[in-house]
Amino acid sequence: MMHEYRTIIAQAVKQQWVLWSLLTMGLIFLYYGGLLLVTVIRFHEIPNYLEIYDIVRVYQQIFEGTPSLKDALQILVDEAWVEAGYKNPEYYGIATWSYMLIPPKMFIVVVMAALVATFVVLSVYSRKQACPIGNRRRLYAAAGVGSGLVGMGSATLTWVVCCATPSWVVGLAMLGMSSSLALWLEPFGKIINLLGVALVLWIISLQLKSIASYAQRSKTN
């Protein structure tokens, strides 16, 4: 079964590889661009600083200074590669907010973008095969919810009010959620990301199941 599913995905992606690549890249850019845009609009402040860190050197430092691999991995997931933000000149140049690109969190976004792109090319593939797949609108809605959850759980913003550490709940606090509720929700970040990915994986599996059984029926007929 798994082999069959992999073959369907490979065929669908191969047939629509331009669409798949554009969608994956586009979603990544859309997400990070949107995150920055929303922050700029929220604060009415254009970023006035940009830092690019030597992330390889940073990871090296973490591994050198942390005897436990488990600890090292937990520490490096919050290390930024790129940071941009606004330093308030009226108050001694303190960075009031910043926007970060953190590789492990970017990886989740990339995975999600690839999954959503796969979902779309499978939809196109099934249409071309004239394969009936349940309620397409519901599937698209579910994909939207899944990617929304990952988008929310992967936001890498900092705000001095949240003690200047990058956390997904900073996005919620910036959008007006009370800080107590936002901080209460903080430990659920990983679960929200997992839920989002699981939801998209589930709808992809539904698509694959429909396509595979349709192909089976076609062969039998």
Added chain:
Amino acid sequence: MKNSALCVQVLALFLCAGSVNAESIRIAIGHQSKCTDTYSAGIIVKELELIQKYLPKEGKYKNAKYEFDWKDYDSGAPITNQMLANKLDFGVMGDYPLIVNGAKFQETDSLETLYVAGTGYNLNGSGNAIVVPVDSDVYTLADLKGKSLSVPVGSAAWGMALKALQDAGLNTEDVLIKNQSPPVGAANIAQNKVGAHGDFCPWSEIMEFRGTGRKIFDGSEAGVPYLHGVVVRKDYADKYPEVVIAFIKAIVTAGEWVREDPVRAASKLEEWTGVEREVQYLYFSKGGALTLDPTIKPKWIEALKFDHAVLVKEKSIPPLNFDKWIYDGFIRTAYKEMGLDYEKDMSYIHDPKPENMKLHEAEIWHKDKGVLAYNTITEMLDAAKKYKTEKTLRASYVYDDVTGLKLFGNVATYVKSKDGKYTAFMRKPDAEKFIALNGGEIYTFTALAEMENKPSIAKLN
């Protein structure tokens, strides 16, 4: 063959020994140049290059090359993250972030920090405060019912605000708590966009100095000591204990440098940090809010344990083994090597009320004449009026009659007794209590300074 192998071994040993001697030792310190309490282990040590004075140069450090990396932060939390990532060896921060630091490190399998020295304290907790817009009708915490209070969540000021609200019989349903950073909170106070803002020093004093905010609650009222300190990664301290000792010696020297000439210190600190010298003087002058004492006192350990309990309740932070975390061995050695008496300093606790009442009643920072001391508030007010007209008045300072804390003269509330003597208060309710017991009338600084033949307009209703 044997000989050549031996030669290789000897050569390898020689090269290794050489590399140890020529080892590059990083000294990476995370500090906060906008938090006055950290200056004696931060900006002063950095700018005066004080650690360099005490760094070991003998034995295994003979050819060591020291590389300094000072990093400035807005709060303690990112310092902890950078220490975890091995980008910083030392961190200088306030009591609540210190506790989070210790707990976060102890939560890992392989890392720890040590709390090795203090940087400054205030016995009663002054240093955190709650400020309202200067024209607000709010004078007490009770008046905040139904209004908003912004505070940087997770900071020392946040812990203070929670306790203060609890003590005032208010809960989070009575007051809308908003999470705001120091600059955002200060801007919102200036624009009257928030009911009150809780913050750590020097932000409340900056607002008072700029004439945008007025304190309604000072951390001293919470009665829990307020302190800042230094943490170091344990692996670093184990490897380079002499460097940790050198850093602590630098902290002691920084404190001496401030005490030697507070006006010079305030002026230099303005140059280095951008925080106005008049605000710096409020902390670092004789009778100022900060006590630059790095010793680790049993009372501070109790205060930190209290703070940890608050954080556990409010933020579910991990447990912290204080016995493993607090280590006074380095500071004791530093004191001993500097010929200082650690026990004496450790057992002394500066109480501003009795100590500051021994000082001149008021001071003025004159634009050209420097700091001028006055025996009575009345004399200071007369001089202030004159200098204000001449536009040579930088700032004025008095002491709160209740706590003994140094205040800006322009934001204090004054009571003029029947005998014509003025007494200064930080809070209006305290002035009212004083009047209820002793009689007298309440005045504000502006009104007093402008008062000539029309005293009626000076009264504060």
